[in-house]
Structures are given as structure tokens and as C-alpha cells.
Amino acid sequence: AQRVTQPEKLLSVFKGAPVELKCNYSYSGSPELFWYVQYSRQRLQLLLRHISRESIKGFTADLNKGETSFHLKKPFAQEEDSAMYYCALRINSGYSTLTFGKGTMLLVSP
């Protein structure tokens, strides 16, 4: 069965420091990977999808099939980036069902 692993429960950095939130997946086929984010008192929302190769709010993520990873990166963290980040995997194109990791709390201090 497919699995998503986010090894860090909490990542604490100072404003302006680089950020890397780790995500590894296990799936033998061709997955689609996503990052969802939940800011304080807000709903879970889509941040990035690997297929579009976009940069959102300064965040980027590259799918590395060799390492089965989809790490989320930002060169300079901002306080407003503090949130819960979930990596998610979709294996059935045509179905929007996702397998989520346990999430990483990013805390950016001034």
C-alpha cells in the first residue's frame, strides 16, 4: 500500500533562514504529489502540486523519483509561513483521493 512519511513533527527556524520540509513516499507506480497547508484557524488548503512545477508564496518542491521524495523548500522563511504542512499522494488519476503524511508544524520565529 502507498505511504507518505514526514519525519519531522516540528521544524523551528528563524525568519530569513532557509526551510526544507521533508516528504518521502512509497509507491511503485507514477504518483502525483501535493503539499497542503493549514494556517492557524484556517482550513486545509492546497499549496503546491508537483505536476504544475510552480512556486507558491516562495515555496517550491521537486519530485525526485529516484529518492522517492518531494521535499518542500523556501530560501527565506517568513513569520507568516508558520503553519501545519501536509504532504499528500494521489495514485489514481481520475480520482481525487489522497494519502496524507502526518504533517510537519513549521514555526518561524522573528
Added chain:
Amino acid sequence: DAGVTQSPTHLIKTRGQQVTLRCSPKSGHDTVSWYQQALGQGPQFIFQYYEEEERQRGNFPDRFSGHQFPNYSSELNVNALLLGDSALYLCASSLVGEEKLFFGSGTQLSVL
């Protein structure tokens, strides 16, 4: 557009009881998925409804059932509640086949 709305926001039940949670999808969406999020965990897929039928199902027992109505709204029913059913239940809507999910704020279920 209010987005995905869920009711109630909080619910307290006792073991053995039954519960019904409700979800209205974002305007224009036709697919509704339900997720369970236990404390400290990521959301776990329960099932998905499209055209009033269960389209996919996660690894949940038959005590968990659902329904989708012609207006695309949906209900999640849980029978014979267990303490372990205590969790945040999230509803997400989308257009069929599209990858982007829009989540509701969830219903926090506590089973005593």
C-alpha cells in the same frame, strides 16, 4: 461562495450511539470525499461519492457509511460508535477527476 460547509462543528456522543455528519460542497463541485483526522495524524481517506454513489473507499469498517444527494451534498454516518472514532471529520469537495480538493472546517466528534 461559502466554500465547503460542514455541520455540526462539534458533537459529543457516547459509545454505541450513531452519528450523522453533513457536508455541502463548494458551488459547482460534484464530488465529495470524507476524511478522518485523529489527533496528531494526517487526514485519512474514508470514502468518496460521485453521482450519488460510493466511488472509492478507504480502509474503514462498514460502520462507516455515507450518502450523496442530488444536490451533491453528502452525509457521513457512523454506527456503534467506539472511543477510537473520536476525531476531526473533514469533508472535501472537487470536480470529478480534478486533483485539487477544497476542505471544510470539519466536525469534531468526541465519543465518551
